[in-house]
Amino acid sequence: MQIVETSNEGLKRAYSVTIPAADIAAKIEGEVKKIAPQVRMPGFRAGKVPANLVRKLHGPALHQEALQTSIREALDKLVADHGLRPATQPAVELAEGYDQGADALLTVSLEVLPVIETPSIEGIKLEKLIVPVTDEQVEEAVARIGQGQKTFSDAEEGAAARDGDQIVIDFVGKLDGVAFDGGTAEDAPLELGAGRFIPGFEEQLVGVKAGEEKTITVTFPADYPAEHLKGQDATFDITVKAVKVSGEFVANDEFAKALGLESIEQLRGLLRGQLEQETAGLTRTQMKRQLLDTLAAGHDFAVPPSMVEAEFEQIWQQLTQEAGQEENPEEALKEIEAEKDDYRRIAERRVRLGLLLSEIGQANGVTITNQEMEMLIRQAAQQYREQDRQRFVEYIRSEPLAAAQLRAPLYEDKVVDFLFDKAEVVEREVTSDELQAAIEADEEGNSPAKASETVTEEAPAPKKKAAPKKKAAAEAPADEAPAAAADEAPAAPKKKAAPKKKAVAEDAAPSE
Structure with missing residues (x-):
C-alpha cells in the first residue's frame, strides 16, 4: 500500500492512497475459502463446489466487500502512520474508471484536530454567587400551592362578583350574530382575574350577580389557535348561574x-x-x-x-x-x-x-x-x-x-x-x-x-x-380553561416569550 500526502494547509490534509490489486485479490480468495463449505450447487455435494464456480457465482459481491474492507484498513493505516486526529469523517473518492483486477487509487481528504498545548489549570479564580433561601420565599411557595388547591363556596345572596371570585356561567359566542362552533358552554366555572379566558372576557364580568344576563363584546387575539377566530370581534350572551367566593387558605398540617x-x-x-x-x-x-x-x-x-x-x-x-x-x-x-x-x-x-x-x-x-x-x-x-x-x-x-x-x-x-x-x-x-x-x-x-x-x-x-395533533380552535388545555368547559371555552392562548438577544449563547450542552 502506498500513501502520499498531497496537501497540508492549516488543519486540512489530503492524501493519495494506492491499494494494490493483489491485496484485494487476496481478500477475495480468503472469503472464497471461508464460504465455499457452505455453498450449495446442483451437481455437487455440499462443501465440494469448486472455488472457481464460487467466484463466478458470488464474485461481484465478494469483490465489493473486499474493496470496502481494504479501504477501511487503508484509512486506519493512514491515520495511525501519520498520527492524525480526524475532526470529521474522512472523505474518500475512488478514482474513476476503476475495474476489478486493477490497483485501487483513492483520494482522501480530511480535517484534523489542532494540537493544543496542555492547558494550565493552576491559578483559576472564580466568584461563587450564593442566594440563601428565605423563610418568606418558602411561605410564598406554600401559598402558590394553596392557590392551586382553592375551594369555592356560594357567596351571600345578591353578592357582586369580584376578582378572585368564581362564577358559574352559560354562554353562547357569536360572530355577526351567528353562533360559532366551540363557542357554547353550560355550567362553566370561571375564576375572575385568573386570565384563563381571552383578554376582556373576565374583566367585563366583574360585578355580575347570580341570575343576571349580560352580553359582552371581545376581540380574539391575532395569535389565537383557531384560524377562523383570529382577530375577530365576537359577542357572548352570558347567563350567570352562581357567584362563589374562595375559602381562606390556611397553611397547616x-x-x-x-x-x-x-x-x-x-x-x-x-x-x-x-x-x-x-x-x-x-x-x-x-x-x-x-x-x-x-x-x-x-x-x-x-x-x-x-x-x-x-x-x-x-x-x-x-x-x-x-x-x-x-x-x-x-x-x-x-x-x-x-x-x-x-x-x-x-x-x-x-x-x-x-x-x-x-x-x-x-x-x-x-x-x-x-x-x-x-x-x-x-x-x-x-x-x-x-x-x-x-x-x-x-x-x-x-x-x-x-x-x-x-x-x-x-x-x-x-x-x-x-x-x-x-x-x-x-x-x-x-x-x-x-x-x-x-x-x-x-x-x-x-x-x-x-x-x-x-x-x-x-x-x-x-x-x-409522532407529536400529538394540535387541539381544535376552541379546545383549551385543562389548565387554561375551566374543566367543565375545557373543549368549548374561549381560552386565552399562551403567549410565546420573545427570545432574548443571542438566546442561543446561553449555557448549552455539548453536541446533541
Whole structure:
C-alpha cells in the first residue's frame, strides 16, 4: 500500500492512497475459502463446489466487500502512520474508471484536530454567587400551592362578583350574530382575574350577580389557535348561574395531609430543597460562564472549519425556527440576519472551548464509566417509541461517533466540575435579582462553550414518537380553561416569550 500526502494547509490534509490489486485479490480468495463449505450447487455435494464456480457465482459481491474492507484498513493505516486526529469523517473518492483486477487509487481528504498545548489549570479564580433561601420565599411557595388547591363556596345572596371570585356561567359566542362552533358552554366555572379566558372576557364580568344576563363584546387575539377566530370581534350572551367566593387558605398540617404529606413542616422542607436546587443551578451557570471566559481569554488556536460550520448550522436552525414562531417572523428573521457574523463567532468559540475542555479532561484522567454510559443510553432511548428503543441502543453501541455525541454533555460537566475543584473560589451572598442580572450580563457578552469530544456530525436515529395533533380552535388545555368547559371555552392562548438577544449563547450542552 502506498500513501502520499498531497496537501497540508492549516488543519486540512489530503492524501493519495494506492491499494494494490493483489491485496484485494487476496481478500477475495480468503472469503472464497471461508464460504465455499457452505455453498450449495446442483451437481455437487455440499462443501465440494469448486472455488472457481464460487467466484463466478458470488464474485461481484465478494469483490465489493473486499474493496470496502481494504479501504477501511487503508484509512486506519493512514491515520495511525501519520498520527492524525480526524475532526470529521474522512472523505474518500475512488478514482474513476476503476475495474476489478486493477490497483485501487483513492483520494482522501480530511480535517484534523489542532494540537493544543496542555492547558494550565493552576491559578483559576472564580466568584461563587450564593442566594440563601428565605423563610418568606418558602411561605410564598406554600401559598402558590394553596392557590392551586382553592375551594369555592356560594357567596351571600345578591353578592357582586369580584376578582378572585368564581362564577358559574352559560354562554353562547357569536360572530355577526351567528353562533360559532366551540363557542357554547353550560355550567362553566370561571375564576375572575385568573386570565384563563381571552383578554376582556373576565374583566367585563366583574360585578355580575347570580341570575343576571349580560352580553359582552371581545376581540380574539391575532395569535389565537383557531384560524377562523383570529382577530375577530365576537359577542357572548352570558347567563350567570352562581357567584362563589374562595375559602381562606390556611397553611397547616391538614392542608399538607391533603397533599399526601405528613405535616406542613415536611412540605416546607421539600419546597425549601426545591428552591435551593433552583438557585444552585443558577449559581453553577454563572460560575461556569466565568470559567469558560477565563479559558477563552487564555487560549486562541485554529479550529476545524467543518466543525464550526456544523455548529453554526445547528445554531442557525434553532434561531430560524424560533423566529418563524414570532408574531412578526419577517422582522425577526431580519434581526438575526443582521447578527449572522456574531452567531458564527459564537459557533467558533463553542468549538474552541469544547476542544479545550476535552483536552483538559484527557490530560487529567476525566472519564465516563461504563455504568454512566449505560445510564445515558437508557435515558436517551426513552425519547423514542417503545418499538424503536432497542434499535437505538444497538445503534449507539455500534457507532463510536454517535456514542461520543451522546457522551459529550456529561463529559463536559465532569470536566467543569473537575476545574471547579481546582479553582480558587470566593463565595459572595447576593439576592436572586443580582444573580439573575449577573447571568443576563454574561448572555450579552461572551457565549458559553458547546463542548464535543471529536465530531459534530449527527447520527441517524430511529423515528421519534409522532407529536400529538394540535387541539381544535376552541379546545383549551385543562389548565387554561375551566374543566367543565375545557373543549368549548374561549381560552386565552399562551403567549410565546420573545427570545432574548443571542438566546442561543446561553449555557448549552455539548453536541446533541
